[in-house]
Amino acid sequence: MSLSKTLAAAYCAAVILLQTYKVFATTAYNERHWPFMNYPMYSAAYGPGDRVAEVKLVVRPCDGGDPEPFTHADARLIYFQFRKAVMQAGDVLGNTPPATSARAVEFLRDRIQRYAPKPACGWSVWSKLYEIGPGGLELPGLPWKKAGPWPIPPAPAAAADSARAAG
Amino acid sequence: MADPAGAGGGGGLGEGGGVKRLLERLDRFWFEPARLTDLAIVRIVVVAMELLLLLSPYLADTVGACVGCSLPYQRWLVTLSGDQYRPLPTMQVLMLPLGRHARPELMFLEAVWLAAVVGGVGALIGRYTRLSLFALAAGSTLLTAHAYSYGERHHPEALLTIMLWTLVLVPSGARLSLDALLFRVRLARATGRFHQRPPEPELSPHARWPLRLMQVMLSLAYFSAGYSKLMNGGLAWLNGYTLAHYIAGDAIVRGSAFGVWLARHMALLRLMSVGALVIELGFWVVLFWPRLVWLGVVAGAGLHVGIYVLQRAPFPQFIALYVVFIDELRRYSPFRRRAAKPAPVWTVVYDGLCPLCIRTMTVLDALDWRHRLAFVDLERDWGRAAALAPGLSAGAARHAMHVVAPDGTVYRGYAAFRRLASVLPLLWPLAPLMALPLADRVGSAVYDGVARNRGRIPCRAETCAV
Numbered sequence: 001m002s003l004s005k006t007l008a009a010a011y012c013a014a015v016i017l018l019q020t021y022k023v024f025a026t027t028a029y030n031e032r033h034w035p036f037m038n039y040p041m042y043s044a045a046y047g048p049g050d051r052v053a054e055v056k057l058v059v060r061p062c063d064g065g066d067p068e069p070f071t072h073a074d075a076r077l078i079y080f081q082f083r084k085a086v087m088q089a090g091d092v093l094g095n096t097p098p099a100t101s102a103r104a105v106e107f108l109r110d111r112i113q114r115y116a117p118k119p120a121c122g123w124s125v126w127s128k129l130y131e132i133g134p135g136g137l138e139l140p141g142l143p144w145k146k147a148g149p150w151p152i153p154p155a156p157a158a159a160a161d162s163a164r165a166a167g
Numbered sequence: 168m169a170d171p172a173g174a175g176g177g178g179g180l181g182e183g184g185g186v187k188r189l190l191e192r193l194d195r196f197w198f199e200p201a202r203l204t205d206l207a208i209v210r211i212v213v214v215a216m217e218l219l220l221l222l223s224p225y226l227a228d229t230v231g232a233c234v235g236c237s238l239p240y241q242r243w244l245v246t247l248s249g250d251q252y253r254p255l256p257t258m259q260v261l262m263l264p265l266g267r268h269a270r271p272e273l274m275f276l277e278a279v280w281l282a283a284v285v286g287g288v289g290a291l292i293g294r295y296t297r298l299s300l301f302a303l304a305a306g307s308t309l310l311t312a313h314a315y316s317y318g319e320r321h322h323p324e325a326l327l328t329i330m331l332w333t334l335v336l337v338p339s340g341a342r343l344s345l346d347a348l349l350f351r352v353r354l355a356r357a358t359g360r361f362h363q364r365p366p367e368p369e370l371s372p373h374a375r376w377p378l379r380l381m382q383v384m385l386s387l388a389y390f391s392a393g394y395s396k397l398m399n400g401g402l403a404w405l406n407g408y409t410l411a412h413y414i415a416g417d418a419i420v421r422g423s424a425f426g427v428w429l430a431r432h433m434a435l436l437r438l439m440s441v442g443a444l445v446i447e448l449g450f451w452v453v454l455f456w457p458r459l460v461w462l463g464v465v466a467g468a469g470l471h472v473g474i475y476v477l478q479r480a481p482f483p484q485f486i487a488l489y490v491v492f493i494d495e496l497r498r499y500s501p502f503r504r505r506a507a508k509p510a511p512v513w514t515v516v517y518d519g520l521c522p523l524c525i526r527t528m529t530v531l532d533a534l535d536w537r538h539r540l541a542f543v544d545l546e547r548d549w550g551r552a553a554a555l556a557p558g559l560s561a562g563a564a565r566h567a568m569h570v571v572a573p574d575g576t577v578y579r580g581y582a583a584f585r586r587l588a589s590v591l592p593l594l595w596p597l598a599p600l601m602a603l604p605l606a607d608r609v610g611s612a613v614y615d616g617v618a619r620n621r622g623r624i625p626c627r628a629e630t631c632a633v
Binding site: 004005008009011012015016019020022023024027029031032033034035036037038039040041042043044045046047048050052053054073076077078079080081130132134135136137139 | 311312
């Protein structure tokens with residue numbers, strides 16, 4: 001076998017072995033060595049009675065304007081981290097320990113205080129649950145539920161302004 | 168079975184023969200010479216996909232097909248606090264010159280994005296192909312690795328990234344590239360004559376293994392998805408409720424009315440669950456039964472389109488990567504035309520002692536991927552030219568390019584170029600320009616001006632047949 005073929009074979013073997021290792025080492029997410037990773041998304045099983053949630057975080061501006069949504073991009077958090085915190089703060093699925101919920105409330109309050117586009121004086125979590133019943137998704141789902149509102153103490157003006165300016 | 172070596176210890180040697188056969192089969196599987204043109208097409212498709220993602224913030228970020236490719240997303244990432252940045256090992260390797268754990272600044276990321284785009288354009292047209300591919304591969308890897316160094320990771324970009332790096336290593340610019348064209352122009356200049364492309368495609372073992380590698384990687388990715396479902400969810404994954412849960416969750420949040428509708432139809436959901444698992448666990452079959460490639464590709468693309476329509480989870484890169492099955496798709500195409508009539512050939516009569524004409528013929532030949540043109544050098548093969556166009560004199564042929572149509576009609580100068588532009592699809596974009604009023608008059612004047620002022624190589628005894 002020529003040198004070029006030997007090198008090509010070694011490259012292919014290395015790439016395939018790395019990928020195979022990532023696939024079979026675990027069926028939990030194994031993505032640290034991206035782009036070599038496994039593909040376990042959507043792999044857990046669910047049954048009748050499981051629920052899916054729609055959630056949003058809404059802030060009330062201090063200037064008396066209409067409540068506005070506050071997103072993960074506003075909070076400068078990755079989507080999953082933000083969604084997890086919102087779900088915990090609002091105890092959306094009804095299974096969050098109170099201490100965890102309190103920590104999530106504090107965490108989000110800090111984010112809102114620092115990064116809300118306009119100074120905010122309160123915030124709340126709105127959630128709507130949908131159940132997967134015997135016939136699949138049950139519509140229209142449960143009514144919207146509000147958790148909060150939680151007040152936001154005025155931040156030191158300079159700190160909040162500089163955070164907003166940085167954004 | 169007879170021992171081919173003819174020596175004792177039959178079992179051992181039999182095994183040796185088995186190993187030899189296995190090695191031969193492996194060699195055929197990985198290194199059977201394949202068309203360099205196929206490899207070039209793979210380069211063009213893969214690079215075009217990556218370039219599209221880099222240049223379209225909508226597709227990259229809003230649709231979510233490659234968040235790292237989007238400059239607005241990179242600008243947002245640098246506003247996150249430093250403690251959220253945990254560089255992936257890939258990122259650490261790429262950042263080594265600046266320090267493994269150094270967090271890139273916006274200006275650096277913008278420069279990397281620009282280098283990736285410039286590299287992408289170069290790789291697409293095939294100019295400095297390897298260097299351009301390297302810039303694109305390194306740039307897009309760094310951007311995506313950076314995006315995934317804050318805790319959120321997605322799957323669509325991984326295989327395309329590996330493919331880009333693989334293309335850096337192989338002669339993907341040997342065909343359908345400016346590099347290849349310029350090489351032929353230089354060759355023509357050095358030898359003083361035009362060399363027509365052979366009609367048969369050129370083959371190379373290094374055009375096979377990159378495609379095989381990605382075929383195996385695609386199969387592994389699909390198998391991983393199916394295997395995880397079986398291991399994590401078991402057969403309960405097929406109960407229909409599972410798919411209802413996933414589709415409903417994504418469809419409600421991301422706004423897919425079709426997904427919401429489907430999440431209420433259990434029979435369809437159960438059927439689709441089985442279908443998805445069969446495709447994922449069985450995709451590797453196409454590696455060994457290439458006749459099934461069409462089925463695998465259609466099923467796989469259907470799976471990705473379905474996932475996007477129902478859940479708004481985009482995997483366009485995977486669909487683009489199906490181009491690595493190009494050889495199998497062509498060989499076992501159900502749409503293959505059998506015993507098609509050979510296309511009529513247009514003959515170009517050119518002056519083989521004129522460097523400009525030689526360059527022009529080289530370019531025309533490169534554009535002629537359907538092999539519709541034949542070329543006759545009037546100085547070396549005047550007999551053939553005279554037979555094709557009896558009314559044409561050598562003197563007139565020296566003054567301008569002539570094209571002989573399949574029906575024998577002879578076109579001269581600019582009119583000949585116009586006919587060629589209608590024969591070569593890559594020149595079709597010029598058609599509207601040539602249809603403008605006065606285009607014929609201006610075109611003829613320009614053509615005649617250039618033809619009058621072109622240089623000629625002095626006639627040598629062995630080259631002048633006239």
